[in-house]
Amino acid sequence: xxxxxxxxxxxxxxxxxxxxxxxxxxxxxxxxxxxxxxxxxxxxxxxxxxxxxxxxxxxxxxxxxxxxxxxxxxxxxxxxxxxxxxxxxxxxxxxxxxxxxxxxxxxxxxxxxxxxxxxxxxxxxxxxxxxxxxxxxxxxxxxxxxxxxxxxxxxxxxxxxxxxxxxxxxxxxxxxxxxxxxxxxxxxxxxxxxxxxxxxxxxxxxxxxxxxxxxxxxxxxxxxxxxxxxxxxxxxxxxxxxxxxxxxxxxxxxxxxxxxxxxxxxxxxxxxxxxxxxxxxxxxxxxxxxxxxxxx
Amino acid sequence: xxxxxxxxxxxxxxxxxxxxxxxxxxxxxxxxxxxxxxxxxxxxxxxxxxxxxxxxxxxxxxxxxxxxxxxxxxxxxxxxxxxxxxxxxxxxxxxxxxxxxxxxxxxxxxxxxxxxxxxxxxxxxxxxxxxxxxxxxxxxxxxxxxxxxxxxxxxxxxxxxxxxxxxxxxxxxxxxxxxxxxxxxxxxxxxxxxxxxxxxxxxxxxxxxxxxxxxxxxxxxxxxxxxxxxxxxxxxxxxxxxxxxxxxxxxxxxxxxxxxxxxxxxxxxxxxxxxxxxxxxxxxxxxxxxxxxxxxxxxxxxxxxxxxxxxxxxxxxxxxx
Amino acid sequence: xxxxxxxxxxxxxxxxxxxxxxxxxxxxxxxxxxxxxxxxxxxxxxxxxxxxxxxxxxxxxxxxxxxxxxxxxxxxxxxxxxxxxxxxxxxxxxxxxxxxxxxxxxxxxxxxxxxxxxxxxxxxxxxxxxxxxxxxxxxxxxxxxxxxxxxxxxxxxxxxxxxxxxxxxxxxxxxxxxxxxxxxxxxxxxxxxxxxxxxxxxxxxxxxxxxxxxxxxxxxxxxxxxxxxxxxxxxxxxxxxxxxxxxxxxxxxxxxxxxxxxxxxxxxxxxxxxxxxxxxxxxxxxxxxxxxxxxxxxxxxxxxxxxxxxxxxxxxxxxxxxxxxxxxxxxxx
Numbered sequence: 048x049x050x051x052x053x054x055x056x057x058x059x060x061x062x063x064x065x066x067x068x069x070x071x072x073x074x075x076x077x078x079x080x081x082x083x084x085x086x087x088x089x090x091x092x093x094x095x096x097x098x099x100x101x102x103x104x105x106x107x108x109x110x111x112x113x114x115x116x117x118x119x120x121x122x123x124x125x126x127x128x129x130x131x132x133x134x135x136x137x138x139x140x141x142x143x144x145x146x147x148x149x150x151x152x153x154x155x156x157x158x159x160x161x162x163x164x165x166x167x168x169x170x171x172x173x174x175x176x177x178x179x180x181x182x183x184x185x186x187x188x189x190x191x192x193x194x195x196x197x198x199x200x201x202x203x204x205x206x207x208x209x210x211x212x213x214x215x216x217x218x219x220x221x222x223x224x225x226x227x228x229x230x231x232x233x234x235x236x237x238x239x240x241x242x243x244x245x246x247x248x249x250x251x252x253x254x255x256x257x258x259x260x261x262x263x264x265x266x267x268x269x270x271x272x273x274x275x276x277x278x279x280x281x282x283x284x285x286x287x288x289x290x291x292x293x294x295x296x297x298x299x300x301x302x303x304x305x306x307x308x309x310x311x312x313x314x315x316x317x318x319x320x321x322x323x324x325x326x327x328x329x330x331x332x333x334x335x336x337x338x339x340x341x342x343x
Numbered sequence: 344x345x346x347x348x349x350x351x352x353x354x355x356x357x358x359x360x361x362x363x364x365x366x367x368x369x370x371x372x373x374x375x376x377x378x379x380x381x382x383x384x385x386x387x388x389x390x391x392x393x394x395x396x397x398x399x400x401x402x403x404x405x406x407x408x409x410x411x412x413x414x415x416x417x418x419x420x421x422x423x424x425x426x427x428x429x430x431x432x433x434x435x436x437x438x439x440x441x442x443x444x445x446x447x448x449x450x451x452x453x454x455x456x457x458x459x460x461x462x463x464x465x466x467x468x469x470x471x472x473x474x475x476x477x478x479x480x481x482x483x484x485x486x487x488x489x490x491x492x493x494x495x496x497x498x499x500x501x502x503x504x505x506x507x508x509x510x511x512x513x514x515x516x517x518x519x520x521x522x523x524x525x526x527x528x529x530x531x532x533x534x535x536x537x538x539x540x541x542x543x544x545x546x547x548x549x550x551x552x553x554x555x556x557x558x559x560x561x562x563x564x565x566x567x568x569x570x571x572x573x574x575x576x577x578x579x580x581x582x583x584x585x586x587x588x589x590x591x592x593x594x595x596x597x598x599x600x601x602x603x604x605x606x607x608x609x610x611x612x613x614x615x616x617x618x619x620x621x622x623x624x625x626x627x628x629x630x631x632x633x634x635x636x637x638x639x640x641x642x643x644x645x646x647x648x649x650x651x652x653x654x655x656x657x658x659x660x661x662x663x664x
Numbered sequence: 665x666x667x668x669x670x671x672x673x674x675x676x677x678x679x680x681x682x683x684x685x686x687x688x689x690x691x692x693x694x695x696x697x698x699x700x701x702x703x704x705x706x707x708x709x710x711x712x713x714x715x716x717x718x719x720x721x722x723x724x725x726x727x728x729x730x731x732x733x734x735x736x737x738x739x740x741x742x743x744x745x746x747x748x749x750x751x752x753x754x755x756x757x758x759x760x761x762x763x764x765x766x767x768x769x770x771x772x773x774x775x776x777x778x779x780x781x782x783x784x785x786x787x788x789x790x791x792x793x794x795x796x797x798x799x800x801x802x803x804x805x806x807x808x809x810x811x812x813x814x815x816x817x818x819x820x821x822x823x824x825x826x827x828x829x830x831x832x833x834x835x836x837x838x839x840x841x842x843x844x845x846x847x848x849x850x851x852x853x854x855x856x857x858x859x860x861x862x863x864x865x866x867x868x869x870x871x872x873x874x875x876x877x878x879x880x881x882x883x884x885x886x887x888x889x890x891x892x893x894x895x896x897x898x899x900x901x902x903x904x905x906x907x908x909x910x911x912x913x914x915x916x917x918x919x920x921x922x923x924x925x926x927x928x929x930x931x932x933x934x935x936x937x938x939x940x941x942x943x944x945x946x947x948x949x950x951x952x953x954x955x956x957x958x959x960x961x962x963x964x965x966x967x968x969x970x971x972x973x974x975x976x977x978x979x980x981x982x983x984x985x986x987x988x989x990x991x992x993x994x995x996x997x
Contacts, residue, residue, distance in 0.1 A: 067682060234444035237509065241405050242458040243431030256448040392851040496941055526707040527878065531922035531935035538932055553852055558880070560924035560931060583926060594844045597856040599881030600925050603904040607860045612853050616821060 064272075068336050068341055069225060075336065078328030085322050089141040097123070098132035100292045105130050108169025112310055127300060133311075136292035137318055143293040144274045144322060147208055151273035152266050154212025159219020162260060166220070177220065184217045190279060197285040207286050211273045222265050226258040267330030271323045278304045278319055294319050345382040347419065348515055348547050349404060352378055354413035356399050360620060371620050373399040375571035376413070383514070386541065386548040388562035388579075390555060390594065392616055396571040397551045400515045404549065406430045418514070428462055428642055435508035439520035441500030445492040451478075452488040455506045461510060477506045480543075481536060498529035503535070509540065515547045523554060534561060555598045564651075567591045570619060570627040577652040587654040589632045626657065634658055669840045669872035670696040670719070673733035677714050679726055684946040688714050688727070690896040691970075696840065696872035701863075703883040703904075706875045706893035710944060712876045715893070716842050719874070720759055721749045737839055754785045758833030763847040764825040774801075774828055775813030776834060785836045800831040811965050823854035827861065834865060840872040847882065848895040869965055880923055884908050892916050895942050895953040898972060902980030912982040915960045952990055954985065960986055 069075055088095065104126065111118045112125040112133070124133040166177035197211050231254065232238065239249050278295030280286030282302075287293040289300070294315040301311030356374040381387050389397040395402040403415060403595040406422055415422040418434060425433070435458075438444040445454055455474040464470050475485050481502045492500055499519065508516055521537065522530040538561060538585050541548060558565060559579060566576040567588065569586050575588040586592045593610040613631040617623055629639035639657050648654045677689035687846045689711040696702045701721035704712045717723050718731070721744075736756055744752065753759065761767050769777055778797035782788055788796070795849065796815070801809035804827040817825060826846060833841060843862065847855035863886055866873050879881060883890055887904040900913040911917045921936025929935065940957035944950065951966035952958070958965070964985060975988065984991065 055531070083622055177653070204563045234438040234440060235446045236424075237407060238436065238438065238444055238504070239446075239457070241431060241434075242507070243428045243461045248461070252449075253446055392853060420863065422843070520870070527919055527922045528707065528938040530938045531924075535934045535937065538934070556924045556926055559926040560929060560935070579931070588833065593853060597711065597852045598926065599852075599859075599879070599885050600927075601880040601884040601908055601923060603884045603887070603908045605885060606858050607863055609860055610853055610856050612857070616851075635904075 072332050074328040075332030078325040081325030084140050089145050096135035096138045098135045100135040101290055103129045106217045112218045136273050139292040140294045147277040148270035148274040150208040151211035152269045155216035155251050156219050156266050159216035163220040163223025167224040181217055181220050202288050204287055215269050219265055220263050225296055228260045230254050230257045240272050264330050264334045267326050271326040348383050349381040352414050355411045357411045369620050375574050384548055386563045388550045388558040388565045391568035395568040397568050405436050432511050434515040435513040437504050437508050437521050437579040440524045441504055447492050450489050455510055458511045464525050466530050477510045479659040481506045497525050497545050519548045519551045559589055575654045588656050589634045590628050667697045671735040675716050676730040678728045687898055687945050701886055701890045703887035703890045705883050710893040711896040712893050716844050716876050755836045756839050756994050758838040758841045760843040760846045762831055762848050764829040770817055773814050773907040781835055801830045822850055826858055842874045862869040896945055900982040906980040913984050915954050
């Protein structure tokens with residue numbers, strides 16, 4: 048069986064090739080670095096924040112950042128209209144953004160995956176019902192529905208996560224449905240059926256491992272999506288409620304003084320932009336790297 | 344008398360085809376009234392053009408598709424009454440494309456061990472031992488146990504698929520184009536292996552193939568299918584020496600043996616295979632048949648069995664010419 | 665006037681990969697005369713398809729083509745621009761692919777596509793083009809040609825589509841047709857019909873035909889000359905009769921023993937096989953590429969590259985250091 052040797056040798060380089068592909072992908076590296084930094088900052092917020100983000104120092108209101116001639120090292124990014132340290136609020140704000148992004152993506156991912164996989168695997172009536180649900184969901188304007196719900200129920204961190212989670216599952220469902228359909232037609236699924244596997248076993252061991260790539264890609268994009276929507280809701284005053292330090296809320300609170308103190312909105316704005324950009328870069332890169340046409 | 348492994352009577356499988364919202368639904372009879380028996384130790388080949396229903400028939404025998412009407416008996420028991428796990432122990436498939444028949448996320452070991460796991464063999468050691476025994480039997484070195492499918496060549500993958508099918512020692516193996524996705528030099532190895540395993544394990548094969556050279560080499564009996572029906576069935580020698588149905592003759596004429604002194608054959612078949620949703624009246628082969636008679640367009644022929652040689656054609660009607 | 669339609673010297677295709685350069689095609693020489701059918705035969709990955717794409721200048725952008733001579737009917741088309749090449753491809757060289765669906769545009773009717781091809785390459789009125797398209801469809805054995813002109817590719821069966829593809833290729837009366845596995849996706853019955861059609865049309869139009877396939881049965885029946893490729897190189901070349909009745913290279917011999925032949929191989933008897941597998945073509949390679957799988961291998965096989973030679977000057981060249989007598993003995997072993 049000498050035919051095996053060269054093959055195995057060749058493929059031993061496969062995992063290292065995968066690593067090389069990740070390292071060679073600039074977008075992924077940049078995205079991953081920023082996301083990792085944001086996660087670390089969010090996790091260690093109590094230790095690295097120079098001040099209490101809720102402490103109001105009304106004597107030192109609207110202190111500009113350190114690069115301004117009126118700024119000081121005491122408040123590197125200045126203070127807001129209530130004299131709260133802006134850097135500390137930004138650091139704690141990362142927690143809120145990531146929590147909402149990940150929380151909403153988890154809920155919507157769960158809903159979308161269950162629906163999409165069921166539709167793709169069972170087809171027929173199940174598929175019809177799910178496709179109808181997706182169509183209904185797509186015909187609802189996300190922001191308006193979210194606004195209405197929050198306006199009725201009242202805004203809070205939990206409510207925002209739940210609302211976004213229940214609104215953002217459509218893309219998960221669409222993608223999971225089509226990739227399940229594709230995997231379902233593979234002969235190894237038929238082989239598993241012929242071997243006597245139960246449906247549960249086929250779904251968990253044959254289908255899921257092969258669609259999880261796509262799931263990860265969609266999840267990153269939806270995290271970014273949820274973060275943006277939270278910022279928008281908070282900006283409109285219907286998202287996270289003060290005094291929680293959310294980036295969207297910070298932009299909203301700064302908007303009245305935007306002409307005289309522009310840094311009040313640029314700083315949280317840039318933070319939002321960078322985080323969302325980084326997550327999107329990571330998601331796009333993940334798709335590039337795991338795309339079949341990229342494999343060889 | 345030899346033991347009957349498969350006894351299919353008047354089996355039909357139809358699919359409902361939707362033709363758009365307002366045009367209603369239509370029945371596609373993929374398999375249309377097939378009678379088939381397979382004895383222990385036989386190698387039965389199902390041949391025919393794509394769309395003739397050979398794969399659908401095989402799927403019914405495997406219990407992957409329900410039959411719309413008719414009965415299939417597996418070792419004397421109606422297939423619909425056989426419990427799932429027992430069915431899996433009796434009959435197993437081997438698929439055409441070894442790139443799609445192995446789950447890329449699982450190791451070779453776990454692919455081969457899966458059928459045992461499903462059957463409830465809990466003992467890890469004995470499972471591994473039996474997987475390795477089977478790997479050895481199909482010519483796979485044990486060090487591939489922890490490899491993934493993408494590390495294997497096409498031929499090796501097909502060996503894994505064979506090992507998975509055989510690990511629980513089934514009695515019948517259904518091979519759907521087992522070699523047509525493989526290169527010539529690998530194809531011969533797999534054919535040799537299938538032949539050896541048959542002797543060793545006393546297997547019964549049902550082989551679906553469009554490659555008649557392969558069929559001639561490995562099969563003991565051949566069934567020719569056309570548009571959901573078996574139009575001729577005979578043992579291999581008889582069928583290749585004395586084909587009776589005009590379609591069988593055309594099919595055999597189309598075989599290109601590698602002989603540089605021969606020309607490209609003219610099989611005189613019209614270009615198009617009929618649409619199975621809208622099959623021709625009478626004998627479904629008549630629009631392409633060189634021997635077609637007026638009667639063929641209106642009356643479907645009855646089968647005529649002469650010993651083991653069955654043929655469905657008006658040429659052999661009593662009193663015809 | 666010379667009869668030579670295609671003359672290729674020293675064609676090399678390299679594909680740069682992360683792990684090194686893949687030498688996919690290595691020093692291939694080919695020539696085809698009018699009325700001649702050259703079959704390039706080999707297993708997957710031997711470089712036969714890349715060779716055909718290289719001739720048409722249709723290689724994937726990553727691949728690097730090097731070629732010393734590429735003449736079409738005595739005219740070098742080596743330095744041609746993309747624009748000039750696309751003119752040549754439509755006019756002088758026709759190409760038929762395995763899956764006609766990929767080369768027919770699904771959004772236009774058959775008639776539309778055929779007429780458009782004619783209008784682009786030939787100076788014809790719309791009506792004349794339509795008549796010619798209809799005539800060509802009839803020529804490739806399509807009945808009710810007038811109706812077919814109004815149909816879309818997806819409304820046709822695989823065999824019909826391949827016929828349409830051939831008709832489209834023939835529209836501009838090319839001097840050379842390159843067909844890459846034209847019948848592999850078809851049923852055996854249709855395969856025979858399409859091959860027959862190709863051969864008849866080739867005689868009628870006096871074209872050169874390069875047919876790429878892995879099916880030895882097809883090769884034996886249609887080829888005038890055969891080039892056997894292995895690992896990017898031609899390892900044996902000769903007339904169909906020579907290759908099938910007296911193969912020389914151990915690889916060709918091995919292939920011949922692998923296929924079951926009704927009436928010749930005994931039922932159930934073990935078929936021959938070629939042990940081992942194709943070597944990796946990434947990076948530099950010295951010596952005979954078949955050495956790892958050959959029963960006649962000795963140390964000298966691995967020491968230096970082997971050239972394609974024709975010791976008896978019978979137009980049957982092979983790439984092996986061993987003499988013909990030695991190769992004949994290999995058959996017995």
